[in-house]
Ligand code: ADP
């Protein structure tokens with residue numbers, strides 16, 4: 001994979017920088033800028049060399065149409081404030097004449113940001129014409145959008161073929177850090193998997209179970225396994241279609257399930273109670289749901305994490321949107337942080353997982369917090385991501 005050092009960047013070089021600023025925005029206000037902050041080193045690197053930086057991203061799923069509520073305008077303003085430079089926000093779509101004119105008149109060491117690439121149908125459709133329209137705007141291409149590199153969009157897979165290209169600093173680090181897990185991880189390795197869907201995570205479990213010592217399951221993911229074992233789980237979130245898959249994995253000795261769970265009713269914090277597995281066939285009654293792992297599980301999983309030289313985590317252990325049901329996740333994340341950068345190599349990724357880690361304020365202690373959700377899962381499955389492959 002080519003990196004920034006492989007590119008000739010001089011004063012005035014027009015750099016098309018693909019970033020993943022698919023961040024939460026409500027009422028035109030940015031809710032969380034973490035993914036943006038992670039790309040600032042690359043922008044600064046380019047500005048130090050007096051490049052003209054043209055930022056490109058997608059946001060949400062506008063489906064090839066202009067949707068005002070999915071505009072990147074507030075993001076451009078944020079980047080400007082953060083970098084203390086003016087960031088001109090350009091509303092015209094690639095292919096329109098005035099956009100090209102504006103970019104051609106940029107002075108060295110300045111930044112512009114394009115409107116949501118998905119406002120044009122050509123981005124998701126991977127339309128070669130759209131890629132050419134983008135290529136006309138710059139001289140070199142840099143991909144710092146790890147979170148979008150598993151997609152076949154025009155700006156990810158076609159544009160780099162048309163220009164000298166390289167990975168940005170963030171993408172380079174993602175590949176280096178996640179690469180350590182896929183090839184020759186320090187052993188023993190412990191994998192924590194939670195969140196909602198087995199089908200999203202099965203590929204990672206299947207790939208990493210070979211080199212992992214233990215796979216610790218939690219979250220709604222574990223509910224599919226409880227259902228497969230014949231427990232009644234009340235109104236717990238699970239997917240009937242995934243129970244068979246869970247059953248087949250149960251035979252694996254390396255797979256561990258919660259020893260106890262917290263059962264309750266969402267929105268009713270005082271409903272929470274601990275139920276130990278094996279005591280009875282019914283874990284949750286009708287109207288109740290399994291919403292977290294229990295104290296015994298926290299204790300045993302923490303002990304397993306402490307044995308590990310590599311710790312990999314995707315997906316929360318419970319319904320972390322409610323504080324009452326986020327104790328299991330928070331407790332184990334503190335153990336992950338405490339072991340990282342020393343005793344073990346610790347990596348965590350996934351939208352809700354990262355949010356939960358950041359609420360503990362210990363994210364800086366973890367070796368690598370990935371900006372990729374789906375992209376991280378595909379990488380850990382051992383797949384080659386199209387957006388990375390094309391940068392070779
Ligand atoms: P990530 O974004 O970290 O990859 P996922 O998207 O797979 O994780 O899953 C996160 C979601 O799973 C969160 O919204 C969380 O509330 C939910 N979740 C986890 N455990 C449970 C549970 N026991 N019941 C209901 N929802 C759960």
Ligand code: MG
Nearest residue numbers: 350351352373
């Ligand atoms: Mg998620």
